[in-house]
Amino acid sequence: MISWKNFDTLTSYQELKNIEAIDLAKEMSGDNGADRIRNYSVSMGEGLNFNYGARPVSEEILSALANLAKEAQLAEKFEALYNGAVINTGEKRLVLHHLTRGQLGSDVVAEGINKRAFYMEQQAKAKDFANKVHAGEITNAAGEKFTTVVQIGIGGSDLGPRAMYLALENWAKVNNTHKMRAEFISNVDPDDAAAVLSKIDVAHSIFVLVSKSGTTLETLTNESFVKDALAKAGLDASKHMVAVTSETSPLAKSDDYLAAFFMDDYIGGRYSSTSAVGGVVLSLAFGPEVFEAFLKGANTADELAKNANPLENAAMLDALIGVYERNILGYPSTAVLPYSQALSRFPAHLQQLDMESNGKSVNRDGEPVCYATGPVIFGEPGTNGQHSFYQLLHQGTDIVPLQFVGFKNSQMGEDVLIQGSTSQQKLCANVAAQIIAFACGKADENRNKNFEGGRPSSIIIGEQLTPESLGALLAHFENKVMFQGFVWNLNSFDQEGVQLGKVLAKRVLAHETDGALKVLSDLLNI
Amino acid sequence: MISWKNFDTLTSYQELKNIEAIDLAKEMSGDNGADRIRNYSVSMGEGLNFNYGARPVSEEILSALANLAKEAQLAEKFEALYNGAVINTGEKRLVLHHLTRGQLGSDVVAEGINKRAFYMEQQAKAKDFANKVHAGEITNAAGEKFTTVVQIGIGGSDLGPRAMYLALENWAKVNNTHKMRAEFISNVDPDDAAAVLSKIDVAHSIFVLVSKSGTTLETLTNESFVKDALAKAGLDASKHMVAVTSETSPLAKSDDYLAAFFMDDYIGGRYSSTSAVGGVVLSLAFGPEVFEAFLKGANTADELAKNANPLENAAMLDALIGVYERNILGYPSTAVLPYSQALSRFPAHLQQLDMESNGKSVNRDGEPVCYATGPVIFGEPGTNGQHSFYQLLHQGTDIVPLQFVGFKNSQMGEDVLIQGSTSQQKLCANVAAQIIAFACGKADENRNKNFEGGRPSSIIIGEQLTPESLGALLAHFENKVMFQGFVWNLNSFDQEGVQLGKVLAKRVLAHETDGALKVLSDLLNI
Numbered sequence A, B: 001m002i003s004w005k006n007f008d009t010l011t012s013y014q015e016l017k018n019i020e021a022i023d024l025a026k027e028m029s030g031d032n033g034a035d036r037i038r039n040y041s042v043s044m045g046e047g048l049n050f051n052y053g054a055r056p057v058s059e060e061i062l063s064a065l066a067n068l069a070k071e072a073q074l075a076e077k078f079e080a081l082y083n084g085a086v087i088n089t090g091e092k093r094l095v096l097h098h099l100t101r102g103q104l105g106s107d108v109v110a111e112g113i114n115k116r117a118f119y120m121e122q123q124a125k126a127k128d129f130a131n132k133v134h135a136g137e138i139t140n141a142a143g144e145k146f147t148t149v150v151q152i153g154i155g156g157s158d159l160g161p162r163a164m165y166l167a168l169e170n171w172a173k174v175n176n177t178h179k180m181r182a183e184f185i186s187n188v189d190p191d192d193a194a195a196v197l198s199k200i201d202v203a204h205s206i207f208v209l210v211s212k213s214g215t216t217l218e219t220l221t222n223e224s225f226v227k228d229a230l231a232k233a234g235l236d237a238s239k240h241m242v243a244v245t246s247e248t249s250p251l252a253k254s255d256d257y258l259a260a261f262f263m264d265d266y267i268g269g270r271y272s273s274t275s276a277v278g279g280v281v282l283s284l285a286f287g288p289e290v291f292e293a294f295l296k297g298a299n300t301a302d303e304l305a306k307n308a309n310p311l312e313n314a315a316m317l318d319a320l321i322g323v324y325e326r327n328i329l330g331y332p333s334t335a336v337l338p339y340s341q342a343l344s345r346f347p348a349h350l351q352q353l354d355m356e357s358n359g360k361s362v363n364r365d366g367e368p369v370c371y372a373t374g375p376v377i378f379g380e381p382g383t384n385g386q387h388s389f390y391q392l393l394h395q396g397t398d399i400v401p402l403q404f405v406g407f408k409n410s411q412m413g414e415d416v417l418i419q420g421s422t423s424q425q426k427l428c429a430n431v432a433a434q435i436i437a438f439a440c441g442k443a444d445e446n447r448n449k450n451f452e453g454g455r456p457s458s459i460i461i462g463e464q465l466t467p468e469s470l471g472a473l474l475a476h477f478e479n480k481v482m483f484q485g486f487v488w489n490l491n492s493f494d495q496e497g498v499q500l501g502k503v504l505a506k507r508v509l510a511h512e513t514d515g516a517l518k519v520l521s522d523l524l525n526i
Helices: A011-018 A030-039 A059-071 A074-082 A115-135 A159-174 A190-198 A217-232 A276-286 A288-304 A314-328 A346-358 A390-395 A423-440 A467-487 A496-509 A515-523 B011-018 B030-039 B059-071 B074-082 B115-135 B159-174 B190-198 B217-232 B276-286 B288-304 B314-328 B346-358 B390-395 B423-440 B467-488 B496-509 B515-523
Strands: A041-045 A048-051 A148-152 A181-185 A205-210 A241-246 A259-263 A333-339 A376-378 A402-407 A457-462 B041-045 B048-051 B148-152 B181-185 B205-210 B241-246 B259-263 B333-339 B376-378 B402-407 B457-462
Touching: A011 A059, A011 A314, A030 A041, A030 A423, A030 B515, A041 A288, A041 A314, A041 A467, A048 A314, A048 A467, A048 B515, A059 A074, A059 A314, A074 A314, A074 A467, A115 A259, A115 A276, A115 A288, A148 A217, A148 A276, A159 A181, A159 A276, A159 A288, A159 A346, A159 A467, A159 B190, A181 A190, A181 A217, A181 A276, A190 A217, A190 B159, A190 B423, A205 A217, A205 A276, A217 A241, A217 B423, A241 A276, A259 A276, A276 A288, A288 A314, A288 A467, A314 A457, A314 A467, A333 A346, A333 A423, A346 A376, A346 A467, A346 B390, A376 B376, A390 A423, A390 B346, A390 B496, A402 A423, A423 A457, A423 B190, A423 B217, A423 B496, A423 B515, A457 A467, A496 A515, A496 B390, A496 B423, A515 B030, A515 B048, A515 B423, B011 B059, B011 B314, B030 B041, B030 B423, B041 B288, B041 B314, B041 B467, B048 B314, B048 B467, B059 B074, B059 B314, B074 B314, B074 B467, B115 B259, B115 B276, B115 B288, B148 B217, B148 B276, B159 B181, B159 B276, B159 B288, B159 B346, B159 B467, B181 B190, B181 B217, B181 B276, B190 B217, B205 B217, B205 B276, B217 B241, B241 B276, B259 B276, B276 B288, B288 B314, B288 B467, B314 B457, B314 B467, B333 B346, B333 B423, B346 B376, B346 B467, B390 B423, B402 B423, B423 B457, B457 B467, B496 B515
Parallel strands: A148 A181, A148 A205, A205 A241, A241 A259, A333 A376, A333 A402, A402 A457, B148 B181, B148 B205, B205 B241, B241 B259, B333 B376, B333 B402, B402 B457
Antiparallel strands: A041 A048, A048 A457, B041 B048, B048 B457
C-alpha cells in the first residue's frame, strides 16, 4: 500500500537533519579520498558509471538516505507509475514515457488501448516514413529527395530533440549514418523562423510540426510563417509537412500534412524525446536504427532504476543526495557541466526537465509544502565554463553542487598530441582536476588565492557519447527528477505555472488590459 | 578622497535593512501599478529604456539606495577607474575597457603610452585589415577571397564575441553588411574543432587566434589542431591566421601570423568584446563601420553611467536594486531573459561577466567578507523559456529576480499576421504578460493553479536590436557589474578562482598525482 506523505513528516527527514554534515575537504584528502572515489560508484549501464565520491555523504548519511528511500517508497511509487497509476494528480493522467522505450512492468491499458503497443506502432510508422524518405520513395513534388528536416516546436518539443540531435550529429557523421541535416524553429520571435528559412533549401526540406494539443501559439504561428515561405517559393506545403500530435488534436486528421505521428496525454513535453516528438526528427536525421539504439539505452537506465536499493540505483541515489544537498545543506541551485561539446544544449534540456517538473510549492494533493523543492538548474560545457562562471563556483559566497559528465573517448576521433597529451586527455584531466579542486580546495596565505574547498560534485563517466549512452544519460536524469518529486511529494508531471502568462498575453493581444499591463503594452507598441 | 569600505560597515546598509519590504503584488495592482511602470523608467540612450516598475522598491527604498550610492562613492569610484586608478588590486592593474569605446575622463597614460590612442590604433589596424580582406587585397595563397572567419579563443575571447556575432548576424544580412560568415572554436574537446572544421571551407577561411597571454592551453591546442588541418589541406597556415594578443606575448611577433592585433593587461577577458578581441572578428564579419556603431552605443551607455544620481543612471540603479535583492531580500540567483532569438547567447556572456567578476568571498584587500556577493546568473531567450523553466520562476519555493529585455521591432522584418497579430506583437505581448504575472500573481481556490506573485523583474525596452543598441546593452551590464563590485567592495577584475584547476590539470597530465585525483585520472583513462 502506497502512502503519499510530505517530506517533512517522515522520520528519515528528522534522522537526516540530526546527522552532522561531513567535512568534504577532509574526507576527500589522502587515502580516504582515494577510497571514496574508488568505492562510491554505481554502474548505470551502457558503459556509464555514476561516481559520487565527492558528494557530501558518509556511510551514516547514505544509510539515512536508504531509510528515506524506503520510507518514501520510492521503488513502489516508480512501480505504480510504470504500471499505469494516475501519478499526474493535477491533470488526472497516467505517466507513461518509460513505455516508449520498453515494458517495465505489466501491460498498461488505457481507453482500451495497450499503450506500449501504441507507442511501438508510432515508432514503426516513423521508421517506415524515415526509411522511405531516405530511399527516395517519399520525395518533394519534383520527385527530388529531401535533404533537410526542420522541427517546429517549443519547450519539450524543442529542447530535448534539439539537445539529442546536437549530441549525436558528429557521431552520426563519422559513423556514416547522418542522413539529413536537422534545424529547429521554436521562438515566436519572427527572426527565429526567418533566420532558419534563410539558411536552408526549403524545396528539399521536410517540416515536422510538433504540438501535442495542436493549439500551441508559437508553433502554429511558426507553421504559418513556414507555409507562407513555401507558398512564396511556389511549393505545396502539404507535401513538405508532417505532424506530431495527439490523435484528438485538430492536426491529427488534417490534409495539410504528408503524415501524422501520435503521442498522447500520458507523455509530458519534457519527457517526450523518446516518443514520436523526438522519434520522427531523429529517425529522419540519423536513421531509425540510431533512434532505436537511443531507446535501448534509455530502457537500460529505466530497468536499473527499478532497484529498491539506492546504492545500486544511480538515479535514485543521485536524487536522494540532491535532496540532502537542497533541504539539509540548503544549497539553492545545481550546475550541470558536461565535458563534451556535443552536449552543449543538454544542460538547457535538463533545466526544463528539472525546473518545470519540481519547481512547485504545493504537494500532489494541492496543499502548500513547507520545504524547498526543485533547485535552479544551469550549466554549460566544460572546459568552456572553467573560463567563465567557475570563478563563483570556486570562490563565491554560495555553494553550488555540481553534476559533471565526462567520456574517455571523443566522438570524431580526430586529435592532436601537444605537450605530450591529446586534446581528449586534456579535457579529461581538466574534469578530474576540477572535482578535486572543488572538493579539497587549497590553503593560501593570500586570501584572494585561497580555496576553501568543500564544494560537492559527482561525475558520470562514460566510454563514449553514443546513441545508447545518450539514452541512458537522458533517462538517468528523468528518473532522478521523478524520484526527487516523490520525496518532495510533488506532482512532477503538470505545469500549471505556465498558464497565467498565456492568459494575460491573450488579453494583451485582444487589447483587453488595464493598469500596469496596459502601460507596459503601450510601451512595447502592441 | 575615496574610501573603500565593506558593504556591511555602511550606514546605508543598516538603513536598508530597517526598511520594511514592499508587497510587490499589491503595489503593482490597479492605478498604482500603472503609475509605477509609467514613472520608474530611465533612459539608457540608443533607444533603450530601463523600466524598474516591477522591481521590489518604493520611494523610501530608492532614497536609501541613493544614500548607498553616495556613501559607497559609486560615481567617484567609476571616475577613478576611467581616469586610470589601480582598481584591479589583486593584479595591481588599471581597468581600461571603457577606453576602447571613448574617452570618459582625462588622458590615461601607462608605461608612457596614451592608452586611448593605443586602443584606437589597434581598432584602426583591424579596420584596415578587414577592409583589405573584403576588397580582396589580402587573399589566400591562390589569390582568392576569404569568405569565413573562425575565432579560436575561450572564456572572454569566445563568449562575448560569439554572443555579439549572433546578435547582429541577421541584422547584418538584411542590412547588406554581412561580409563573412563567422564560426567559433573554444573547447579543448577535440570534437569542437573537428566539427567546425568539417563544416567550413578551410581554403577560404581566416583564423583569429585570441589569447592575451599567448599561453592559454585550450587555445594553443586548438591552434595546433587547425594548423594540422591546414597542412593536411596543403595550405600554409601563416597565410590563414592572425593573432589577437598582448604585445609582450609569444604570439606578438611571430611569423606564424598574417597580422597581430594588440590588447593589454588592462582589459579583462570578459570585458574585451569592445577591444581587438571582438573587433577583429566583428569587423571581418560585418565590416568595421558596424563595429564602430557598436562601440558608439557602448560609449553612450558609459557616458550615462557617470551620472552620480542613480535615478538618472540605469546601470547604477540596476546594480543597487540587485544588491538590495541579493543582500536584504536574500535572493540567491538572477535570470536574464531576452525576448529576442538573436540574443540567444547573451545570457551565457552575462553569466561569465557577472559570476566571474563578483563571485568572490574576499574584498579588494583580500579580507573575507561576511555578506553574500555575486548571484548565480542564468537565462534563455523568451518565449522559449516560458515553455521550460518559468514553471519554477512562477511557482517554485524560491524567488528569482528577472531581467527582461525586449524590442518593439524585429531585426529581419519578415512577419505573419495570425489571429489579428504579428509574431513580433505576440512576442512583446508575452513579455508584458509575464512581468505582470510574476509581479501580481493570481489567486485561485485550486492551490495548484494559484500564483502568489511578488516576483520582481525589470525590463529594458528598445526600438530594435542594432549595433548601437547592442553596444549600449552590453555596456549597461558591464557597468552594472562594476557598480555592484564597488558596493560589495570586491575586486571585480581578477579571477584567482580559475587557477587551482589549471594547476591540478597540469599535474594530472604529467602523471604527478596521488589520492583521489590519481584514482579519478585512472577512471578517466588519462
